[in-house]
Amino acid sequence: MPDVVQERAGVQVLVCDPAGPPIVTVQDALDLIGAAFAGAEVVAVPADRLDESFFELGTRFAGEVMQKFVNYRLRLVVVGDISRQVEASSALRALVRESNSSGHVWFVPDLDALDDRLRTVA
Numbered sequence: 001m002p003d004v005v006q007e008r009a010g011v012q013v014l015v016c017d018p019a020g021p022p023i024v025t026v027q028d029a030l031d032l033i034g035a036a037f038a039g040a041e042v043v044a045v046p047a048d049r050l051d052e053s054f055f056e057l058g059t060r061f062a063g064e065v066m067q068k069f070v071n072y073r074l075r076l077v078v079v080g081d082i083s084r085q086v087e088a089s090s091a092l093r094a095l096v097r098e099s100n101s102s103g104h105v106w107f108v109p110d111l112d113a114l115d116d117r118l119r120t121v122a
Contacts, residue, residue: 003032005040008111009118013077014040015111016049024051029065033072043069044114047080055085055092062095066105077106077114 003016014036023029023045036043053059069076086093099105103121108114 003035005036005038008042009115011042011118012040013042013044013114013118014038016043016045018046018048020046020049022051023049023054023065026061026064026068029068033068033074036072036074040074042075042077042114042118044077044079044111047078047082050078052085055082055089057089057091057095066099070104075104075106077108079108079111079114081109082107 003014003020006013006015008015014032016032021028023032032043032045051061053061054065055062057063066076082092082096086096096107100107106114106117108117
């Protein structure tokens with residue numbers, strides 16, 4: 001399935017294909033942002049598409065990517081199991097907790113959880 005804009009819980013979401021290309025650079029993230037301009041307010045990226053450096057906060061990759069989404073007024077949602085990465089890093093655990101309490105970046109286990117979250121803010 002290619003990346004596709006879907007209406008989920010009344011919100012236009014760019015749902016990214018789990019088999020799509022990996023996101024390893026800021027330019028890769030900007031490409032998703034460009035695709036979202038087809039009408040999406042939210043970009044749902046499978047955690048498996050994110051380079052492992054995204055979850056290693058010392059690389060600053062996560063911060064750069066998240067800031068790009070904020071700058072373009074798009075919500076970034078990382079979809080999937082990141083328990084291994086969270087268990088390995090108290091800083092990442094804090095980032096996930098903080099992000100999930102804001103409106104710009106969320107970490108959710110699956111698309112059903114995204115739908116539930118969208119319903120609470122819509």
